[in-house]
Amino acid sequence: MDFNVLVLGSGAATPTFARHCSAQIVNICGTRLLVDCGEATQTQLRQYHQKIQAIKTIFISHLHGDHFFGLPGLLSTMHLCGRQEPLTVYAPTGARQALELLFQVSATNIDYELQIIDIDVNEPTVIHQGKGFRVTAFPLRHSMPTYGFIFEEETPLLNLRANMRERYEMTNDDCIRVKQGEDLLLADGTVIPNSELTLPRRLPRRYAYCCDTAFDESLVPIVAGADLLCMESTFDTAFEAMAEERCHCTAAQAATIAARAEVGQLLLTHFSARYREIEQLLAEAQAVFPQTICAADGGRYYIAYKK
Numbered sequence: 001m002d003f004n005v006l007v008l009g010s011g012a013a014t015p016t017f018a019r020h021c022s023a024q025i026v027n028i029c030g031t032r033l034l035v036d037c038g039e040a041t042q043t044q045l046r047q048y049h050q051k052i053q054a055i056k057t058i059f060i061s062h063l064h065g066d067h068f069f070g071l072p073g074l075l076s077t078m079h080l081c082g083r084q085e086p087l088t089v090y091a092p093t094g095a096r097q098a099l100e101l102l103f104q105v106s107a108t109n110i111d112y113e114l115q116i117i118d119i120d121v122n123e124p125t126v127i128h129q130g131k132g133f134r135v136t137a138f139p140l141r142h143s144m145p146t147y148g149f150i151f152e153e154e155t156p157l158l159n160l161r162a163n164m165r166e167r168y169e170m171t172n173d174d175c176i177r178v179k180q181g182e183d184l185l186l187a188d189g190t191v192i193p194n195s196e197l198t199l200p201r202r203l204p205r206r207y208a209y210c211c212d213t214a215f216d217e218s219l220v221p222i223v224a225g226a227d228l229l230c231m232e233s234t235f236d237t238a239f240e241a242m243a244e245e246r247c248h249c250t251a252a253q254a255a256t257i258a259a260r261a262e263v264g265q266l267l268l269t270h271f272s273a274r275y276r277e278i279e280q281l282l283a284e285a286q287a288v289f290p291q292t293i294c295a296a297d298g299g300r301y302y303i304a305y306k307k
């Protein structure tokens with residue numbers, strides 16, 4: 001099943017025509033999640049043909065405006081478009097208070113069931129259990145309480161080898177049990193071992209999102225082995241001191257985390273508006289970790305099974 005990320009905004013604090021503020025859609029196990037919601041996210045959702053009412057869960061990394069200011073407008077539009085389904089928002093403490101005040105002073109009604117759940121964790125903690133996947137939050141080192149997320153498939157079912165179902169005249173129940181790892185017991189008492197019936201098990205895929213964060217080696221064990229790591233790279237190496245001061249990363253620092261964590265691929269995002277072209281950032285990152293690509297608004301990035 002497809003597991004991919006549609007980037008809606010790949011810019012840092014100041015939006016440009018080419019790069020909007022942070023937001024992305026994570027498609028996992030047939031579920032559509034919104035991660036961060038900077039200004040203009042709702043127009044970006046329309047631009048890339050994403051049905052807003054199909055979003056049932058939203059994750060906000062932190063309450064800086066470039067990750068949060070699009071949320072009140074999106075929640076309001078969902079109401080105006082007649083939303084009936086409940087919506088759950090996971091966000092750092094303070095989001096509920098901010099939204100309630102804003103809705104009160106602007107006389108905004110939200111008729112659908114809106115549940116806002118505070119994220120307040122000191123170590124990697126599962127905060128959301130979806131259908132076939134789970135989401136873990138962990139703290140990042142930034143200038144306000146900020147959380148990274150890992151989106152992870154649960155152990156996938158085994159796949160049957162070609163023609164096994166027909167050869168052994170397996171029922172639907174047989175298929176389910178075999179896909180869950182059991183051997184097959186035939187009517188005459190013969191046992192067919194599971195390994196003969198199924199293909200080798202694939203490892204569950206993991207997508208890690210770290211935005212915004214300063215360079216922090218304690219991230220390495222947390223994101224280790226992720227198939228795709230999306231990490232902020234606000235600056236190039238010449239601005240390393242400024243990156244540290246503002247609790248952001250350079251491209252090379254993001255690549256250092258990716259290399260040490262032995263991830264499958266690194267996706268850079270959150271580029272400062274000072275960069276019209278980002279070749280320099282890509283080159284600096286690829287010198288450290290060659291499997292690096294740069295996010296673009298509207299780009300879709302697939303989380304592939306490990307070879």
Ligand SMILES: [Zn+2]
Pocket residue numbers: 012013022064066067212270
């Ligand atoms: Zn930011």
Ligand SMILES: [Zn+2]
Pocket residue numbers: 062064142212
């Ligand atoms: Zn920030």
